[in-house]
Amino acid sequence: MxxxxxxxxxxxxxIIAKVTTKLYELxxxxxxxxxxxxxxxxxxxxMLVTLAEGLSVNKVNEALHSVGEELGVEICVRHEDVFxxxxxx
Amino acid sequence: MLNQHEIIQTxxxxxxxxxxxxxxxxxxxxxxCISENGKRTAENVRRKLLSRAGRLKEVVEELQSKYxxxxxxxxxxxxxxxxxxxxxxxxxxxxxxxxEAAKEVGVDFIGGYTALVQKAMTRExxxxxxxxxxxxAATDRVCASVNVGSTRAGINMxxxxxxxxxxxxxxxxxxxxxxxxxxxxxxxANAVEDNPFMAGSFNGVSEGDCVVNVGISGPGxxxxxxxxxxxxxxxxxxxxxxNTSFKITRMxxxxxxxxxxALGASFGIVDLSLAPTPIRNDSVGEVLEEMxxxxxxxxxxxxxxxxxxxxxxxxxxxxxxxxxxxxxAFIPVSEDIGxxxxxxxxxxxxxxxxxxxxxxxxxxxxxxxxxxxxxxTVSAIIADEAAIGVINNKTTAVRVIPVPDKExxxxxxxGLLGRAPIMPVGKENADAFIARGGRIPAPIxxxxx
Numbered sequence: 001m002x003x004x005x006x007x008x009x010x011x012x013x014x015i016i017a018k019v020t021t022k023l024y025e026l027x028x029x030x031x032x033x034x035x036x037x038x039x040x041x042x043x044x045x046x047m048l049v050t051l052a053e054g055l056s057v058n059k060v061n062e063a064l065h066s067v068g069e070e071l072g073v074e075i076c077v078r079h080e081d082v083f084x085x086x087x088x089x
Numbered sequence: 090m091l092n093q094h095e096i097i098q099t100x101x102x103x104x105x106x107x108x109x110x111x112x113x114x115x116x117x118x119x120x121x122c123i124s125e126n127g128k129r130t131a132e133n134v135r136r137k138l139l140s141r142a143g144r145l146k147e148v149v150e151e152l153q154s155k156y157x158x159x160x161x162x163x164x165x166x167x168x169x170x171x172x173x174x175x176x177x178x179x180x181x182x183x184x185x186x187x188x189e190a191a192k193e194v195g196v197d198f199i200g201g202y203t204a205l206v207q208k209a210m211t212r213e214x215x216x217x218x219x220x221x222x223x224x225x226a227a228t229d230r231v232c233a234s235v236n237v238g239s240t241r242a243g244i245n246m247x248x249x250x251x252x253x254x255x256x257x258x259x260x261x262x263x264x265x266x267x268x269x270x271x272x273x274x275x276x277x278a279n280a281v282e283d284n285p286f287m288a289g290s291f292n293g294v295s296e297g298d299c300v301v302n303v304g305i306s307g308p309g310x311x312x313x314x315x316x317x318x319x320x321x322x323x324x325x326x327x328x329x330x331x332n333t334s335f336k337i338t339r340m341x342x343x344x345x346x347x348x349x350x351a352l353g354a355s356f357g358i359v360d361l362s363l364a365p366t367p368i369r370n371d372s373v374g375e376v377l378e379e380m381x382x383x384x385x386x387x388x389x390x391x392x393x394x395x396x397x398x399x400x401x402x403x404x405x406x407x408x409x410x411x412x413x414x415x416x417x418a419f420i421p422v423s424e425d426i427g428x429x430x431x432x433x434x435x436x437x438x439x440x441x442x443x444x445x446x447x448x449x450x451x452x453x454x455x456x457x458x459x460x461x462x463x464x465x466t467v468s469a470i471i472a473d474e475a476a477i478g479v480i481n482n483k484t485t486a487v488r489v490i491p492v493p494d495k496e497x498x499x500x501x502x503x504g505l506l507g508r509a510p511i512m513p514v515g516k517e518n519a520d521a522f523i524a525r526g527g528r529i530p531a532p533i534x535x536x537x538x
Contacts, residue, residue: 004091006100034093046096058154076100078157080091085343086336087095 001051002031002080003060009073011043019045019075022067026060027052043073048080102336106309107371109159110341111364113149113348114285115142116292116300116357119168119201127179131186134173138165138190138199141299141354146195148351152344160344161306161505165191166290167201171217178213180220181227188228198273200290202233205280208242208528210251218248221255225270226262232288238278238475240482244529249475252276253468253523257491260460264493267500271490272455276471278478278485283358284414289451289486300357302414303345306364307337309371311397315379326380327400334361334404342409360414361405362450363397365425367507373397373418374427385427386437394418395448415484417450423502423509424455432510433499439512447477452486457500457509462491469519480532 007019016035023030032048051060061077068075102108122133145163153160167173167187174180184202191199202224204214221233235252238244256276260268275289282293285302292300314333318325341359349356365372374385380393398417406412420442422428431437439456446452452474458467471487478485492500492511501508 004096006096008100036093044093044097046093048091056155057157058151061154061157076157079155081343082156082158082340083091083096083099085339086099087091 003049003051003057003077004080004083005047005049005064005075005077007043007045007068007073007075009043009071011037012071015043015071015073016045018067018071019064022063023049026055026063028055028060102307102310103158106307106313107366107368108307108310108337108340109161110303110344111306112162112164112285112304113160113344114164114166114290114302114304115145115352115354116166116283116296116302117141117168118292118296118298119170119173123173124177127174127177127182130174130177131179131182134167134183135186135190138187139193142190142194142196144352148348151351152347156344158340158344162198163196164285164287164290165194165196165199166285166292167199168292168294169203169205170201171204171214172294174217175211175213180217181224184224184228184231188231191230196230198230198232198287200232200234200287201292202231203235203291205236206245206248207236207239207278208245210245210248215251218251218255221274222258222262222270225259225273232273232290234275234277234280234289234291236277236280237471238479240279240479241531243531244278244472244475244479246472246528247526249468249472250465250523250526252471253464253466256467256489257464260491260493267495267502268490268492269502272488272502272506274488276487278475279483281414281484285360286362286364286415288488296357297355299354301345301349301352301354302357302360303341303348304360304362304364304414305337305341306362308363308365308373308376310337311363312370312376312379315376323396327396330397330400331404334401335408337361338405338408338412356411358411358413359405359409361401361409361412361416362414363401363418365419365421366505367424367426367429369426372425372427373420374425374431378427384434384436385431386441390441391444391448394445398449415450419451419454420445420449421455423457423507424505425507429508429510432512439514443473443477446474446485447481451484452478452488454486454488455506455509456489457511458489458491458514459496459511460491460493461496462514463518463520465520465523466514466518467491468523472523476529
């Protein structure tokens, strides 16, 4: 199952490192990653991730929630289908 | 591969513009619950609801976390109870069983305490309708609806007269809560059989045994899209609404299909209604103002609403294989901050709302009236709305609350039902017209002038 991980918040060091470390611990494979810093400090990172067999979106969401709190950013994981349904026919 | 812009657009629709799935409604047929004994029928109803809807809450919550999109309400809707209880009686027991089951499975409303009397009322149906005030006062989650007219049958004016009295009595029996019982009672013309929105939802007699219908929302998303095209022509306006509505509906379709699969039900329809809530940036009134009105209620409102409603339908129809329900833009006064403020400014009157209902779904919705409004005036309001629906071949409805012992000011209904300023009604009356009863014949379908 593929999911989109979005990380939005104020830029600081270590965001990618901490998020990808947690994903590694969950045995999730990052397939694509893009990152921008808008208006100088507003950090947006989007990752396409393949979840480990049997792992639910909810579990990844819970695991990343504490990382988000620690970093002061908002992390959200959503099943890829929600984006595909809206933007692809 | 999705691009970053598309992903951010979806996230900001959900996060900042209040895009949500307004309701996942499970529609159940109760025809297999009919028995010769009222108590037994009620027990059959309770058992069926618990067995089929037991997992509804759990499934919906799983989908919510999987897709990261809020699903605001989980609801149940059943076959018209006037038919289910016709052989056995015991309508009240059936309603209580519905209320208990709704609480047990964790849904906030259950619709289907319904009678379809557009042409005539049987004795049983009249008995049933007379139980509505007491049932709405005695239950918390049961919603009632009565269809009093259709384009094929005309308008049953005996039922219209009766419903004026029923609305007044419902208000009286829930006077301690500002007549809130009336917020759970809708009087329709051309009622649809697959509407997932409350309070007018029921499972039509031609529907399947267990069907999932989904209602989507998103006035905030439409408003945000329109903010980026200020000053552009109506062509651009309509195209932008269509595009936005397409995207919203695709999401509804995804959730509906997944929910139906997980619940072992068939997927029915997506109802792509712009349904407001009483918070800012989630209002149909604000969308209309963004289109270029200084206030909803200004001259030009009907034209804007007509275009909005039509563009929403066009975009949505392309996005889903089955669009149904009431689809369009809702204008419930108490549930829409733009409408509430327009009424308080004196910019939006009952007369203008009536005109607006001729081009949008659904009707005079969630409007608080002075407590002194007579039953025959309520009936006359119902008759006017039914006439608009029957002649124009569209669904119309009336959900008004004559607030007991209050003539002006504002009443708070709480939650999604919001708060409503009491709107004045006309000073003249239609008493002699309503007293006539009988039936207004079905309209002719040619010579459309």
